[in-house]
Amino acid sequence: MSFKPAIASMSLGRCFAHHSLEQKFKAARDAGLSGIEMFYEDLADLASTLPSHPSPFSHIHAAQYTRSLSSYYGLPIIACGPFFCQEGSLSSTAKKSTLQELNLRFQVCRILGTDIIQIPSTFTSSSGTTPSISQMVSDLREIADLGAAQEPPFRFAFENLCFGARIDTWSGAWEIVKGVDRENFGLCLDTFNIAGCEFADPASPSGIVPNAQATFKKILEKMVQTIDPRKVFYIQIVDAERLAEPLVQGHEFHTEGIKARMSWSRNCRLFLGEQDRGGYLPVMDVLKAICDGLGYKGWVSFDFFN
Template sequence: MSYLPAIASMSLGRAWVHSMPEKLARASEAGFKGIEIFYEDLEYVAKDHGDVSPAGLLNAASEVKKLCDANGLTIIGLQPFLFYEGLTDRQEHAARIEKLKLWFQIVHIFGTDIIQIPTNFLTEKVSGDMALIVQDMIEVADLGLKQDPPVRFAYENIAWGTYIDTWEKMWEVVKRVDRPNFGCCLDTFNIAGRVWADPASSTGKTPNADNDLKESIERLVQTIDVRKVFYVQMVDAERMNPPLTEGHPFYVEGQPARMSWSRNARLFLYEQDKGAYLPSVDVARAILKDLGFKGWVSMELFSRTMADPDRTVPHSHAQRGITAWNRLREELSL
């Protein structure tokens, strides 16, 4: 397999502002071959039809699949299966498992086999007990193996995860789960945004940023089994000036600065003219060249610009995303 460019549906504009048909058409027009679908997109398609029941969501999934087929887009996965692992309220855990059964039906309709699970960032009723986290992940992996065809899970370390916030901690879970259908998604933002960047700092960086990132990506290349990397995400972000502390427009009391930053200020690669400053290309080089990953490369973006009602947003985001991919491909000789 070679490299296949994809984009996240949310990267093309918020589900409640820009329609799925428009977003998918603009992604296809730009030259993307695949797309990540967000569960939130399905909910809004279902709401448009006045039916958000499980049956309504399955109908929405069928509609989205037909739209993707018409636009020549492969659905590479469904995300994010939020707030799952380590819950101390086991009744809530059981409710998540019931929800997962609906997700299995959706991915079968989509013709994909990947569900992405971001690391849990709840701050209450969640445990960092590694044995519990691994137990929970083994449970979903084993359920996925029983599906026909089997469903894979891509675990992603979120830079503001409550307990699992680095690729190293994520990889420890993947190793201990030890199932063929349980792997990971590597994201340049969540790697560099945790070990190298600090949006609440006046420098925009952690104290020993450059050396720490260098050592981290060297370990990544030496440690991760590339067969367990199910797809990757490439993205950058704005430097916060002033720092994202109390009084900043993006500041939310009780919310981690990296989370507020991520939701408002991500950028595509090479957008230094818009304030991008992460060493995302260095991380991308480690994943795509040194580790030797080949497969789906997704341009995943969250930004305040996605909520702009301007009808040109899906087009402009799609063009920005494919420009970033083409420049990365050229720079790394992919």
């Protein structure tokens, strides 16, 4: 496989703005894209309109309909996420709920025809999670083993969020993947979340961290030297807007108790190439590191919120 372009379903319009899945599949096909990364919110929204709602069967029926769209428009589902597994959660109730939800995801993803479930790093309050890497690894290894036991087996693509509670860098995500040490547990590398943590700082007047250019170059060099490319299951390409004012108290996107990078992520992402809208992240540098440096080949998904 060389490079195949895909797009996340929510990147074609959020469901709460009345953008239907069929409209999105048609738009993706007409734009010449080759696959869809299924944002679970879209499927859950469809499920909520079905007679079988709120039973789990509504999600099964929604998946069946989505698979029919996938077949009709010739766009395979490349992955489905996010699956919030709350790794390192201190709540036994939350862990039990996670495993119950995982069983439903297996059924849904099997119908959708994808073997990849995307897992973002936990971003809920760090007070509810342990700082123990070994516990996070243990939680995720359990999930990986459950996926491997399915027929056919499932893979999990773990992604660092730049606003993650414990894991916010690519290197942190890689340490988790190494610790889990399962063939079916790898990475989803996202240009926004990689650069958004160690190059950009939306709370700074400059929009970047100190000595960003030189530091980030070294970070990417280390990434190329460190990551096993076989563990990169797919990648996401996203840019973001440089804000006119720092995202601090008084800014329109500021929310008390929410990290600046999270608010920025939810309001200001852009497609690659939208410099006219303020895009400024070194997306091409990250892509060169992943594609040229690591030698990655495979699905490339456009994934963003705005």
